[in-house]
Amino acid sequence: MMTCMKFWFRLAVLSSCFAGAWAQSATSSADTPKKPSALDAVLFYQILLGELNVREGSAGSGFSIMLDAARKTRDPALFQRAVDIALQARSGEAALQAAQTWKKELPQALEPNRYILQILLALNRIEEAGHALTSSLNELPLSEQTAAIISVPGVFGRVQDKILAATVVEKALQKALTQPQTTASAWTTIGRMRRDAGQIPQAVEAAVKGHGADPQAQGPLVLSLSLISNASSTLKPMLDAAMKKEASAPLRLGYVRSLIGLQLIPDALAQLSLLNNKFPDFADGWLVHGLLLFENNRSLDATKSLETYIQLTAQSKDTEQLVGRVEALVALSKMAQRQGQIEKAKFWLTQMPANADPLKLASRQADLLTQQGQLEQARMTLAQVKTNTAEQALKKNLAQSLWLRENGLAPEAYLLVKNALTTSPNNAELQIELALICEKLKKYEEMETLLRQLMLSNPKEPHAFNALGYSLADRNLRLDEARQLINKAVELSPQDPFIQDSLGWVAFRQGEHLQALQILRAAYKIRPDAEIAAHLGEVLWTIGQTQEATAIWREGLQLKADNETLQETLKRLKIKP
Incomplete structure (x- = not known):
């Protein structure tokens, strides 16, 4: 039963993604010879008998009768009906037999190629599907091959063995790689298949070759965009050069x-x-x-x-x-x-x-009201936002908690988030928010328990590692452990400037002032932020670069004058920039 169900699921998906891309190619006039003006009585009876068998549940008999009628008449419509009967009966082998017979009887027809390829893929006969793909492409007019080649990754997208699929497709496209009109699209398709199979070096190589074959083609460049994070030194110069042209x-x-x-x-x-x-x-x-x-x-x-x-x-x-x-x-x-x-x-x-989005508007209005000292009105503005879905309710809770936490009402934020977690106990955003509130309330044990639970349940969530690592570093505790946690967060999200800020801050706490300065400068350049400004300024002040430190703090105040970390830093160091 499971094998049958998997076959039909694969076939349904393949049919939907394939039919549109190849529809134009499948309607060639060579597919459809003229039908006789009238069926003779015997043939008419045969077709009727086949349909009656299907209706009465004898799909196998109906299929055999219809396929025999198709052979006799060489009528594409009857061949297609025979294929459809087999598909409805969930007989992949019979459907394949009908499609192959169709192709044998009408060699110039393109439509059976589509069925043969779909059915072979649904039956997980990948190498045979590769041969069918080669035949299908070779029979298409050259002007239509590029569109068909571009559609191939979607056609093979449900194949479980991605590496095998990529290898089979690359073999099927060997002729296309030798034709100037199709070389770029063929390399793009090969690159997409290799990328999806996790073979990044081969995908990068395909992108470069595709661009070399046709510098004006968009496909290799679009492929390069999806790969640049893995091979920026190779692909960035190529993309830079392309952007100077008519992209x-x-x-x-x-x-x-x-x-x-x-x-x-x-x-x-x-x-x-x-x-x-x-x-x-x-x-x-x-x-x-x-x-x-x-x-x-x-x-x-x-x-x-x-x-x-x-x-x-x-x-x-x-x-x-x-x-x-x-x-x-x-x-x-x-x-x-x-x-x-x-x-x-x-x-x-x-x-x-x-x-x-009413919540986004309310959050902005609340921020303005807060700056004007109208705290109660700001709070009510957020509270009065109506929500219709669980996701909207979650976002509202987070927005309210953030406002409460930043405006000296952390105990109320704690109760709010605790209540929200009763309905969404495994929500990572709520758990991290509660951990931040616990830190503000100095409930450090509860904070650490929350974050460690989150690390176990979401081991790829960088913010849990970063939050605990930063908290330890900020309190000047267990600095080696703090650095390990932050390094893990960097590994998971290497470009996040706020995680880089944590890395710079723990380096400062460990006395590595020059390294801290380098990291924090880079983080501040990526994302000018008041909290990063607070840390960068303190490092500069500590190593004697007081003028630059003061300038950075001034910038931080312009960004967010009421930032708690920045204000605490200035107060502790008795600075008035």
């Missing part, structure tokens, strides 16, 4: 996102400037540019970019651009608030789309 706006933006993922922020900003200049009407480029400038504390330039995005999308009804408008307006409001322009900050919030 499309979406491809350029994809490269920018890859650079941001690698924390190559200056490179990402440079590419965004080129993108905005070459495609001034491409709204998404202005949004990403503005948000990245905002995160790097370049408010003036960020404001210009985000206002451009708002103008370009003023009449847009596109769902993604409406979400983008919300992000842009929130950032504009935050920048105005930083500059003390409270009314301007409020104005940006009045421009929110009607379907904007």
Whole structure:
């Protein structure tokens, strides 16, 4: 029973992903010879008898009668009906027999190729499917082969043995690799298959070869974007060179996102400037540019970019651009608030789309009210947000807890999160939030218990390791253990600037001041943040670079004047920057 069910599941998936990509190729006029104007009585009776057998539950007899009629007439419609009957009866071998007979009787027909390949894959006969793929591609007109080749990873996507699938497909594409029109697409498909099989070096090699075969082809470049984190030294120069040519706006933006993922922020900003200049009407480029400038504390330039995005999308009804408008307006409001322009900050919030996330809007309003000293109103603004789903309720609890924790109401945050955990006891975000509250309340044993439980249940969750490691380092306790925990967090999330901040801070606690300075400088460059500024400033102050320390602290105050770590650092060192 299980084997039969697996076959039908695979076949259903393969059929859905394959049919659309090859539909055009499968409708060649060579597939369908003219039908006779009328069936003779004997043949008509035979077809009718076959259908009656199927209806009465004798699918095997109906299949045999229909396939015999198809052979006699060489009618593609009857061959297809025979295949369908076998599929409905869940007989993969019979379906394969019918499709192969169809191909034998009508060698020029393309449609049976599709069925043969689908059925072989569903039967997990991968090497035979490779031979069928080779035949199918060879029979297609050269002009249609590229589209078919591009569809292959989706066709083979459900194969369990990814390495075998990649090897079989690469063998099937050998002829395509020798044809200039299809070389780039063939290497792209091979690269995708190798990547999905975990064979990263081979995938990178395929991307490079595909680009070398046709520098204008998009496929190898898109493949490179998915691999750049594994081979940036090889792929980044290639992508940089491609971006100097006529690359499309979406491809350029994809490269920018890859650079941001690698924390190559200056490179990402440079590419965004080129993108905005070459495609001034491409709204998404202005949004990403503005948000990245905002995160790097370049408010003036960020404001210009985000206002451009708002103008370009003023009449847009596109769902993604409406979400983008919300992000842009929130950032504009935050920048105005930083500059003390409270009314301007409020104005940006009045421009929110009607379907904007109410919690995101309420959080921003609460932040403004808090700065104005209207704490009770700020608290009520968050409390009054209505939620309709469990996910929305979770986000509301986290937003409320964060506000309570940051505004001297940690005991109430503790009760709130404890209550939320009764309905979502295994939620990692709630567990980490409770651990942070426990640290603020000096419930260190409970905090450590929570975080260690989270490490066991979610061993790939970097923030649990980082939170405990940082807490130990900040309290100057068990520093070797703290460093091990933070190193584990770095291993899990090497580009996270806040985890790098923890690494720099534990190095400082261990007396490695120059190493701490190097790590914290890099973290602050990636993400200007008040807490990182507090730590970087203290390291600079300790090694005697007091002027730079004071300048960094001033920047931190501009970023978030009420940051608790920064304020505590200045108070402890008796500094007024």
